[in-house]
Amino acid sequence: xxxxxxxxxxxxxxxxxxxxxxxIHLHIQKGAICGIIGxxxxxxxxxxxxINGLEKFDSGKILIDGVEISIENKRAVRNIRRExxxxxxxxxxxxxxxxxxxxxxxxxxxxxxxxxxxxxVKELIGLVELTDKMDAYPKHLSGGxxxxxxxxxxxxxxxxxxxxxxxxxxxxxxTSESILKLLKDINDKTGITxxxxxxxxxxIRDICTHMAILENGYLASSGKTxxxxxxxxxxxxxxxxxxxxxxxxxxxxxxxxxxELSQMIRDLNLDVNIIDMQHIGMDxxxxxxxxxxxxxxxxxxxxWLEKKKIYASRLKGMEQIDA
Amino acid sequence: MxxxxxxxxxxKYFEQLIAPAIFVTLRLVAVTMLICMCCGFxxxxxxxxxxxxxxxxxxxxxxxxxxxxxxSVRSFPFVLLIVTLAPITRFILxxxxxxxAAILPLSVGGIPFVARLLENAMLExxxxxxxxSRSFGLSDGExxxxxxxxxxxxxIINSITLATINCVGSTAMxxxxxxxxxxxxxxxxxxxxxxxxxxxxxxxxxxxxxQIVQLIGSVLYHRSLGKQ
Numbered sequence: 216x217x218x219x220x221x222x223x224x225x226x227x228x229x230x231x232x233x234x235x236x237x238x239i240h241l242h243i244q245k246g247a248i249c250g251i252i253g254x255x256x257x258x259x260x261x262x263x264x265x266i267n268g269l270e271k272f273d274s275g276k277i278l279i280d281g282v283e284i285s286i287e288n289k290r291a292v293r294n295i296r297r298e299x300x301x302x303x304x305x306x307x308x309x310x311x312x313x314x315x316x317x318x319x320x321x322x323x324x325x326x327x328x329x330x331x332x333x334x335x336v337k338e339l340i341g342l343v344e345l346t347d348k349m350d351a352y353p354k355h356l357s358g359g360x361x362x363x364x365x366x367x368x369x370x371x372x373x374x375x376x377x378x379x380x381x382x383x384x385x386x387x388x389x390t391s392e393s394i395l396k397l398l399k400d401i402n403d404k405t406g407i408t409x410x411x412x413x414x415x416x417x418x419i420r421d422i423c424t425h426m427a428i429l430e431n432g433y434l435a436s437s438g439k440t441x442x443x444x445x446x447x448x449x450x451x452x453x454x455x456x457x458x459x460x461x462x463x464x465x466x467x468x469x470x471x472x473x474x475e476l477s478q479m480i481r482d483l484n485l486d487v488n489i490i491d492m493q494h495i496g497m498d499x500x501x502x503x504x505x506x507x508x509x510x511x512x513x514x515x516x517x518x519w520l521e522k523k524k525i526y527a528s529r530l531k532g533m534e535q536i537d538a
Numbered sequence: 539m540x541x542x543x544x545x546x547x548x549x550k551y552f553e554q555l556i557a558p559a560i561f562v563t564l565r566l567v568a569v570t571m572l573i574c575m576c577c578g579f580x581x582x583x584x585x586x587x588x589x590x591x592x593x594x595x596x597x598x599x600x601x602x603x604x605x606x607x608x609x610s611v612r613s614f615p616f617v618l619l620i621v622t623l624a625p626i627t628r629f630i631l632x633x634x635x636x637x638x639a640a641i642l643p644l645s646v647g648g649i650p651f652v653a654r655l656l657e658n659a660m661l662e663x664x665x666x667x668x669x670x671s672r673s674f675g676l677s678d679g680e681x682x683x684x685x686x687x688x689x690x691x692x693x694i695i696n697s698i699t700l701a702t703i704n705c706v707g708s709t710a711m712x713x714x715x716x717x718x719x720x721x722x723x724x725x726x727x728x729x730x731x732x733x734x735x736x737x738x739x740x741x742x743x744x745x746x747x748x749q750i751v752q753l754i755g756s757v758l759y760h761r762s763l764g765k766q
Contacts, residue, residue: 267673289677296675307670311689311764321674324684352764372674 220245220376220408225275226265228258233424235261236272237432243425248402248409250440252416252425257429259412263378266410267299268292274283280375297325304381306361306366308353314340315349318367325372326364339367343397359390366397370407377401379411383418393420396497416454418497420444426452440495441467445502455491461507462490464516467526473502479519485512505530544735552734555723560743562637563719566709570644571702577645577650578701581608584684585657592661594668594678604739608650616711619647640717644708652701660686699755703748710744720744731739 228236235258244247251259264270266277268286269371277284279295286292318339322332340346343363343535353361362382371439379398383391399422402409411418419426419440427437428450435450436443443451447465468475480487491505508516513529520527541633585604588597614622620643627642628634663686671681687694710721720740 269669269672293675293677296673299673301670303666303670305666307664307666307683309667309689311691320684321676324671324676324680378673507642519570 218245219243220247220280221266221410222278223262224277226262226272226277227274228261228265228270228272230349232291234432236265238275239434241427241431241434241437243345243408243410245408246402246406247425248411248423249425249427250411250413250419251427252419253429253435254454255345255414258432259414259429260380260391263410263412265381267296267301267378288313297372297375299376299378300372300374301378302362302365302369302380302382306353306365306385308361308364310353313350313352314345314356314364317353317364318371320368320485321371335371336367339370342370342401343367357390358386359393360483362386362390362394363397366381366394366401370401375408376449377407377409379409381412381414391418392497398422399497413514420493421497428456432472440468440521441501441503441526445528447505447528455505455519455521461488461529462505463510463513464506464508465528465530466504466506467495467519468502468504469501469526471500472525473504475523476504483512483515483519485516544686548735548739549638551727552739553728555736556720556739556743559718560747561719562717563706563709563721563744563747566637566640566644566712566717566719567702567705569641570648570709571698573641573645574648574652574701574705575698578656581649581653582656582660585653586660586682586686587678589657589661592665594681601703608654611647612648612654614647616643616647616708617714619643620712620715635716637718638714640709640715644705644712644717646669647708648705649709650689651704652697655697655701656694659697660690661682662693663689694760695755695759695762699752699759702751702755706744706751 219242223239223241223242223243226236226239227234229246239262241511251262253259261270265272266279266284269282271286279298282295284292309320312320315336318336319332319417327335337346337349342350343366344351345360345363345367348356348360353364356364366377366382377398382398386394395418398411399407401407402422413419423440425438426440426443427442428435428448430450430453436448445465445467466476476487479485485508488507489504490507491503493503495501495503517527517529553699581604585593585601586607587594588601588604590596590598590601593601611619620640623643623646624634626697627639631642633639667685667689668681671685676684709717709719710724713719713721713723714725717724724737724740724744727733729737730742
């Protein structure tokens with residue numbers, strides 16, 4: 216119980232007729248990086264905003280580190296928000312303040328002493344590698360630099376949780392990767408729990424230890440990223456780029472063991488059609504394959520993989536899933 | 539010879555009529571704007587707080603009447619506002635004419651104008667910034683001061699400049715009903731007396747005053763933008 220940072224228990228929300236969230240149950244461990252993914256309008260941003268009390272929800276409850284959020288108690292909500300940093304898609308920097316002042320903004324508002332602010336702000340600007348840009352104004356920063364400032368700002372109050380709302384969606388792939396790497400590093404160093412909302416599967420694959428898929432307000436699937444990828448639930452397949460019905464086997468090789476795929480092919484004398492391959496994690500050590508093997512050999516494949524303790528699962532065709 | 543005569547007459551008019559009128563106008567504008575900025579600012583804050591869609595604490599019951607009053611006062615032609623307010627002016631100040639009596643209708647006309655301008659300037663602030671501030675646990679009052687006011691300072695300076703220039707115009711109009719100042723001199727000693735020298739001197743001086751106000755406003759605006 217103690218190692219659960221966020222417990223979302225049966226949360227529902229509607230705007231008039233439109234049900235945005237339908238009975239969401241999600242537990243997020245301390246120190247996890249949990250990705251929430253779904254199409255636009257699936258309710259992911261709304262769910263994120265419910266966590267720090269920016270949005271009300273109609274039923275259910277949310278516990279942050281064991282404390283229930285009640286939006287009616289303004290002071291309590293403000294104190295909870297203090298423990299939760301947030302990063303936005305459009306960076307949301309104050310244009311009339313420079314980098315230093317932007318990072319100092321939350322602490323100043325909470326009335327910290329100048330000395331404390333100065334120490335913490337300089338430390339964080341160093342962490343996001345912007346020491347030489349300390350006096351620059353947002354107008355003169357690139358998108359990636361702006362997001363680094365926003366991340367530093369989100370960390371000033373030493374939050375337990377960092378919420379990222381489409382934090383990399385407005386950035387080019389390379390910049391996006393460097394921001395994700397920064398988030399991962401921060402998670403490694405401080406053990407902070409991070410929740411990432413994204414509509415790109417690559418964001419989830421790159422840094423998330425856990426993931427949750429939202430579809431039309433429902434929690435369609437959730438769990439450890441590797442497990443969700445192995446099982447390839449229908450919701451995940453709907454997010455994937457490929458639309459093949461042929462795929463009948465999903466395999467995840469960890470710790471650079473993808474060489475074992477060729478070993479399996481040799482051992483079992485197989486014809487394997489690789490339909491999709493993707494890395495999970497930024498270190499590129501874990502690889503997920505979606506393949507087609509002849510149906511009559513599927514059983515032997517599964518046994519071989521089980522013996523080697525490799526994550527794998529059989530897949531149904533999309534027609535069967537939809538039916 | 540003619541030239542010297544002209545200069546002498548002009549100097550006489552200037553010293554006895556126009557120069558005092560300039561001071562009256564400047565005093566009227568300064569006092570009116572001071573009142574308008576204080577009251578207009580408070581009203582604008584209230585409207586920004588209660589704005590039904592963009593407000594920090596949407597409250598239609600407070601916003602709607604404020605908005606209706608602001609609109610109706612602003613839709614009055616200023617001359618009519620002075621006349622309409624005359625009985626109230628007399629009741630409060632004991633007189634309808636003179637500098638002090640003019641300040642009341644000038645302020646009544648100016649406050650809603652300034653309030654609307656400032657409200658618009660403040661509502662221009664990116665709603666995302668407000669959400670960001672909320673996510674850090676700032677209260678509505680802190681958001682108003684630290685985010686909305688801070689970020690909209692350049693727009694607020696522009697609005698005040700506009701309102702001040704507008705006020706110079708209204709002051710001239712108030713001159714028509716006994717407030718004195720450049721407008722009054724231009725009308726009664728210039729236009730009605732067929733004295734073009736006085737009329738156009740007043741016009742040019744008014745132009746110069748407006749230019750100076752605009753210049754100061756622009757300088758302050760650019761300074762407020764700073765290095766951003």
